[in-house]
Amino acid sequence: MRAVENLYQDERPSPLTPLPQAGEGNQIQNPSSKNMPNELTWQNTGFLEEVQRRSGTPVAACFQCHKCSSGCPIGPDMDLLPSQVMRLTHLGLEGEVLTSQSIWMCASCEACTTRCPMEIDIAAVMDALRILAVERKADVPDQRGKQFNRSFLGSVRNHGRVFEAGMMAFYKLRTGELMADVDKVPKMLAKGKLSFLPKRSGSVKEVREIFRRAEEEDKK
Amino acid sequence: MKYAYFPGCSLESTAWDFDRSTRAVCRALGIELEEIPNWTCCGSTPAHSTNGALAVALPVFNLQKAQAMGRPVLTACASCYARLRTANHEVRNEPAQRERVQRVTGKPYDGQVEVHHVLDVLVNHFGLDKVRQKIQRPLSGLRVACYYGCLLSRPPEVVAFDNPENPTCMDNLVAAMDAEPVVWPYKTECCGASLSISNSDVVSRLGGKLVAMARQAEAQCIVVACPLCQLNLDLRQADARKIDAALPETPVLYITQLLGLALGLPAAELGLDALSVPADSLFAADKCCCCSEKTAACPSTSRGAS
Numbered sequence: 066m067r068a069v070e071n072l073y074q075d076e077r078p079s080p081l082t083p084l085p086q087a088g089e090g091n092q093i094q095n096p097s098s099k100n101m102p103n104e105l106t107w108q109n110t111g112f113l114e115e116v117q118r119r120s121g122t123p124v125a126a127c128f129q130c131h132k133c134s135s136g137c138p139i140g141p142d143m144d145l146l147p148s149q150v151m152r153l154t155h156l157g158l159e160g161e162v163l164t165s166q167s168i169w170m171c172a173s174c175e176a177c178t179t180r181c182p183m184e185i186d187i188a189a190v191m192d193a194l195r196i197l198a199v200e201r202k203a204d205v206p207d208q209r210g211k212q213f214n215r216s217f218l219g220s221v222r223n224h225g226r227v228f229e230a231g232m233m234a235f236y237k238l239r240t241g242e243l244m245a246d247v248d249k250v251p252k253m254l255a256k257g258k259l260s261f262l263p264k265r266s267g268s269v270k271e272v273r274e275i276f277r278r279a280e281e282e283d284k285k
Numbered sequence: 286m287k288y289a290y291f292p293g294c295s296l297e298s299t300a301w302d303f304d305r306s307t308r309a310v311c312r313a314l315g316i317e318l319e320e321i322p323n324w325t326c327c328g329s330t331p332a333h334s335t336n337g338a339l340a341v342a343l344p345v346f347n348l349q350k351a352q353a354m355g356r357p358v359l360t361a362c363a364s365c366y367a368r369l370r371t372a373n374h375e376v377r378n379e380p381a382q383r384e385r386v387q388r389v390t391g392k393p394y395d396g397q398v399e400v401h402h403v404l405d406v407l408v409n410h411f412g413l414d415k416v417r418q419k420i421q422r423p424l425s426g427l428r429v430a431c432y433y434g435c436l437l438s439r440p441p442e443v444v445a446f447d448n449p450e451n452p453t454c455m456d457n458l459v460a461a462m463d464a465e466p467v468v469w470p471y472k473t474e475c476c477g478a479s480l481s482i483s484n485s486d487v488v489s490r491l492g493g494k495l496v497a498m499a500r501q502a503e504a505q506c507i508v509v510a511c512p513l514c515q516l517n518l519d520l521r522q523a524d525a526r527k528i529d530a531a532l533p534e535t536p537v538l539y540i541t542q543l544l545g546l547a548l549g550l551p552a553a554e555l556g557l558d559a560l561s562v563p564a565d566s567l568f569a570a571d572k573c574c575c576c577s578e579k580t581a582a583c584p585s586t587s588r589g590a591s
Contacts, residue, residue: 119337121379138475142487170484173330174435174475179449186440195334209483214331221332221343225325227294236482246485249520256559258299258520267323268346275346278389279339 101149108157116154119193122186127151133177133187143167147177147187154190163203168194169210212239222276225266230259286410288359288401289351290318291369293512294326295362300512302556306541307361307403309554313545314411314419318359321350327368330479341382342389344372348398349390357399359406361541363511364478367436367444369400374443402437404510404540405446408454413461421549423463427567429543430467430504431455432495434514435475449473455510455540462547469502471495476517485524492517493525496535506536506567508543515539519561536564 117124127148134146145153145167153162162168168191177187195214198205205211216236220228237243253259266272296304311318324347333340348369351358360366375382376396387393407416433452441449450473456466474495477488496518499507509515519537526532538560545555546568557564 138477138491139480139487142484170480170487172435172475172478172480173333174478175439176435176473176475179439179441188440192333192337192340196336199335210334210480213479213483214335217329217331218335218339221326221328225323226297227326227329229294229298233482246482252520252561253299256561257301258559260298264297266325268325271346272325272343274391275342275389276339278391279336279342282338282385282389283336 101145101153102158102161105152105156105158110157110159112157112159112162113155115197116190116193119196120186120189122189123183124151124154124185124190126183126185127155128183130182132180132182136176136180138174138176139167139170139172143170147171147191150194151185151187151190154194159201160203162194163198163201164205166205166207168198169205169207209240209242212236215239218276220263222273223269224263225269225272226264228263230261231263286315286406287317287319287356288406289354289356290320291324291327291347291351291358291360291365292320293324293360293362293365294329295364295512299516300362300539302559303361303512303515303539303541305554305556306539306545309550310407310541310545310548311359311403313548313550314407314416316359316406316411319354319356321347321354321358324350327365329364329368333368333371338385338389340368341372341375342386344369345376345386345394346390348372348400349392349394352394352398357401359401359403361403361510361512361539363402363434363436364513366400366402370443370445372396373398373400402446402510404437404454404458407544408458413457416458416461416544420462420547422547424543424547425463427464428467428503428505429459429464430469430499430502430507431459431472431540432499432507432509432514432518433472434509434511435473435478437510438473455508458540458544459508462544464543464547467499467502467504469498469504471498476514478513478517481513481517481521485521488517489521489524489528492521493529493532496522496525496532496537497529500533500535504535506538506543506564508538508540510540522562534562534566536560536562536567538564 113124129148131148134140134148137147140146145165150162150167171191173188175188181187213236216232217227219235220232292304328340328343332343373396376386376394433455438444438447438449438452447454459466477491481488507518515537542555542557
């Protein structure tokens with residue numbers, strides 16, 4: 066057995082092959098990202114502050130442990146992982162974040178919020194980013210999530226409750242996805258799960274007033 | 286035990302069987318439900334994705350109605366439950382939000398109306414001992430995967446309901462029916478929820494994964510406590526089978542439907558005919574209780590006979 070001090074004087078070559086170096090023709094690719102920029106530069110745009118104010122949560126506290134991304138059920142379908150959304154928001158890169166599909170793919174399952182060691186409410190950040198993307202008219206590549214929300218809330222505004230058949234008709238017209246899920250309709254009708262008549266709440270007038278005032282509040 | 290009942294939009298349409306079985310089970314157990322008059326939508330995910338004031342004002346409008354009734358709220362929909370609880374949480378902890386909501390709804394609200402999920406009421410208020418006494422038809426040998434999904438247990442500081450990573454209340458309720466809750470790892474994985482409409486391919490993938498895991502854990506059926514979980518696992522199971530053709534047909538019941546059966550209530554009162562994958566195979570008299578084979582064909586039954 067070698068003496069302990071000799072451990073630090075071992076001149077033998079390492080058995081491991083050298084790690085790839087960043088450089089021409091030898092770019093280190095982040096394996097999970099489709100939209101993550103290669104070079105990140107901090108931009109003081111006030112974007113981070115705006116997201117933190119709206120979500121009420123400290124995005125800048127993120128230290129990239131990737132716990133949110135590892136547990137995200139939608140991760141494989143995202144162009145930016147939740148931890149990458151946090152990073153880009155921290156760096157103030159508004160364009161990259163607000164045009165990403167990820168913010169619309171988030172299912173609000175709250176797994177990330179529950180598990181974040183820094184107690185960042187990541188699901189609330191996603192909410193704030195969706196709201197900002199609509200407000201700032203960001204170029205959203207896939208309109209389906211946005212149009213679903215619009216159709217759903219339009220139905221609530223009109224009837225006080227969701228009227229599924231009406232909501233789906235508006236959604237299909239807005240997205241052009243006319244044939245999606247039509248195979249489900251006969252079964253849903255037979256099972257009494259779809260009705261062609263809305264079930265209106267008696268409080269629909271108050272609900273419309275709530276919508277109007279909430280929109281005013283949002284502009285403040 | 287008296288509650289102000291908030292059914293929510295899904296329970297009027299795609300999940301009418303959840304509504305019917307919740308009412309039937311509560312009636313059978315002497316839990317009195319009075320529907321909140323003229324209740325309105327809680328706003329669900331589209332509201333909190335669109336407008337922060339609206340996301341809290343819509344639930345608060347209903348909580349104000351419940352406050353006038355002087356009863357705690359009982360709801361069966363996991364999304365309504367999470368939105369009502371979140372509204373209470375924000376009104377209690379954020380003075381600015383409380384003032385904003387008062388301006389939007391036109392009325393003050395203090396965030397003090399209690400909100401409970403039907404599962405919480407059955408397990409923690411009514412109590413498992415009393416449930417056990419009421420069981421008329423023990424579901425002995427039935428292997429069940431209890432699927433909690435996301436919003437019943439997350440985020441824990443808002444819903445404060447059960448362990449967020451390993452909830453057990455539904456397992457305990459299933460055990461009280463003398464059925465066997467299987468151990469499986471996807472209890473709180475997400476089914477894709479409202480992506481069901483905008484990204485149905487994602488939902489089929491996630492739903493298929495869940496059903497496959499329940500089957501690997503040797504469950505014969507899945508029980509849920511959320512209308513979107515049920516829709517995504519049951520109605521969309523056929524879509525999941527397009528990805529994985531070997532995925533066995535697996536009934537997905539609401540916990541209240543399973544409890545109703547154990548309480549001896551007739552199937553019609555529980556809306557069992559609304560399931561896309563019928564549950565008949567689990568209960569047919571000539572079928573084995575352990576593998577849904579014909580009794581004579583089941584290896585464990587024939588072993589038992591020899």
